[in-house]
Amino acid sequence: xxxxxxxxLEIRNLSCRIGGRQILRDINLTVxxxxxxxxxxxxxxxxxxxxxxxxxxxxxTDGEILFQGRLLAEWDPFRMRRSMGYVIQDAGLFPHWxxxxxxxxxxxxxxxxxxxxxxxxxxxxxAVGLPPADFAGRYPRQxxxxxxxxxxxxxxxxxxxPLLLMDEPFAxxxxxxxxxxxxxxxxLRATMQKAALFVTHDVREALMLATRIVLLKxxxxxxxxxxxxxxxAATEEARAFLASLDGIQ
Amino acid sequence: MRLxxxxxxxxxxxxxxxxxxxxxxxxxxxxxAILLTRRAGLRGAMVGFANIVQTVPSLALFxxxxxxxxxxxxxxxTAIIALCLYAILPILRNTLVGLLGVDAxxxxxxxxxxxxxxxxLRQVELPLAAPSILAGVRIATVTTIxxxxxxxxxxxxxxxxxxxxxxxxxxxxxxxxxxxxxxxMAVLADEGLxxxxxxxxxx
Numbered sequence: 001x002x003x004x005x006x007x008x009l010e011i012r013n014l015s016c017r018i019g020g021r022q023i024l025r026d027i028n029l030t031v032x033x034x035x036x037x038x039x040x041x042x043x044x045x046x047x048x049x050x051x052x053x054x055x056x057x058x059x060x061t062d063g064e065i066l067f068q069g070r071l072l073a074e075w076d077p078f079r080m081r082r083s084m085g086y087v088i089q090d091a092g093l094f095p096h097w098x099x100x101x102x103x104x105x106x107x108x109x110x111x112x113x114x115x116x117x118x119x120x121x122x123x124x125x126x127a128v129g130l131p132p133a134d135f136a137g138r139y140p141r142q143x144x145x146x147x148x149x150x151x152x153x154x155x156x157x158x159x160x161x162p163l164l165l166m167d168e169p170f171a172x173x174x175x176x177x178x179x180x181x182x183x184x185x186x187x188l189r190a191t192m193q194k195a196a197l198f199v200t201h202d203v204r205e206a207l208m209l210a211t212r213i214v215l216l217k218x219x220x221x222x223x224x225x226x227x228x229x230x231x232x233a234a235t236e237e238a239r240a241f242l243a244s245l246d247g248i249q
Numbered sequence: 250m251r252l253x254x255x256x257x258x259x260x261x262x263x264x265x266x267x268x269x270x271x272x273x274x275x276x277x278x279x280x281x282a283i284l285l286t287r288r289a290g291l292r293g294a295m296v297g298f299a300n301i302v303q304t305v306p307s308l309a310l311f312x313x314x315x316x317x318x319x320x321x322x323x324x325x326x327t328a329i330i331a332l333c334l335y336a337i338l339p340i341l342r343n344t345l346v347g348l349l350g351v352d353a354x355x356x357x358x359x360x361x362x363x364x365x366x367x368x369x370l371r372q373v374e375l376p377l378a379a380p381s382i383l384a385g386v387r388i389a390t391v392t393t394i395x396x397x398x399x400x401x402x403x404x405x406x407x408x409x410x411x412x413x414x415x416x417x418x419x420x421x422x423x424x425x426x427x428x429x430x431x432x433x434m435a436v437l438a439d440e441g442l443x444x445x446x447x448x449x450x451x452x
Contacts, residue, residue, distance in 0.1 A: 055361055057357065057360060057361060077363075078363045078364070078365055079363065080363070081360070081361055081362060081363035082362065082363035083363075084361075086358065086361035086362065088354060088357065088358060088361075089354075090352075090354040091354070091358075092352070092354035092355050092357055092358030092359075093355070093358075094355060094359075094372075094373060095352075095355070095377070095451070096376050096377060096451030105362055105364075106362055106363065109362070109363060109364060109368070152358075155358075155362070165361075
């Protein structure tokens, strides 16, 4: 099997067992540049574990993962992680660092020149809608939940990684802020052409953001479909997720 | 020697006992706690041991150490070892609490951003744990200043000399000549270290 030229991430026959429990079963998945693959599923379906296998926060037991055509095991784990942006629900910003320092973490680890670093941070804070004049010197405790998430996204994008890993990044903010962040994500994607692997349990979010939806059930892939086709998916699990949308009308 | 000169020289001696004991205890307990955060299995055993040491009455501990070759004997080094054993627990425990108290989301993103364990320790865990670590050093220092008065019982000197002499001769002035400087020293150490703690707070 030769990976497609544009495949940023390729997962082959991946399984993961933790403490005797089978969390993931035979996962096959590719993510290309510009694509947002949304991993959708109930709590405990293994979607977060799958995401964490990609940057080796969790070690998979079987199968292989290729990042930019190279096996994960061949990468220096620290370099590999610096080439993948990572955004999580609680943002996980360093509370003792300013917004600018948080956003510039990865370029700093990669020993960028201070001027280049500062320029990049200013560019990113503008890009995520936080004017640096106002926000660069603030500390995370001086930010709202939505603003923290924006800094988290700026931090993930800082060293211009080809792949973004996002674990329910917008789950902990209020619905209005969430909708703003989701729209912002779409506009960033249009300009930056990143590959993204995006975990959510919110079918509405999946339909809005995905170029492709991967529905997981009990650690295995249940459905892979574009958002349009997903609406017509026939599996029980897909119907259950889609039915949760109907309650509103 | 005049009483005032004697107070000064015994205070300095007292300070020396405390400073050496706290310095040694810190250099053992802080790296020790860092190691224990990486070895959950050992953690219970080590904290348990430090807890047990803490429950031994101080006068008894000084007595126990006396007959032990190399460690024991009359004089300062025996007292310093005993004071050190007492000071380890608060520093060890507070360092552990501080390091383990770092938000899981913060630690996870540090790893996921590609920081090495060493970078995480120096740039994230230690700065965030600093107030807790310093609070441990402060508590240890204040209690050591008190406990060190008992060191006079095994010939280590310090302000306890006045207190023991005062008790032997039923001389309250003599007891106060030892107790008041020791109390002042404890108050000053507490205030001073609390100030440093605030300065080192990452927030």
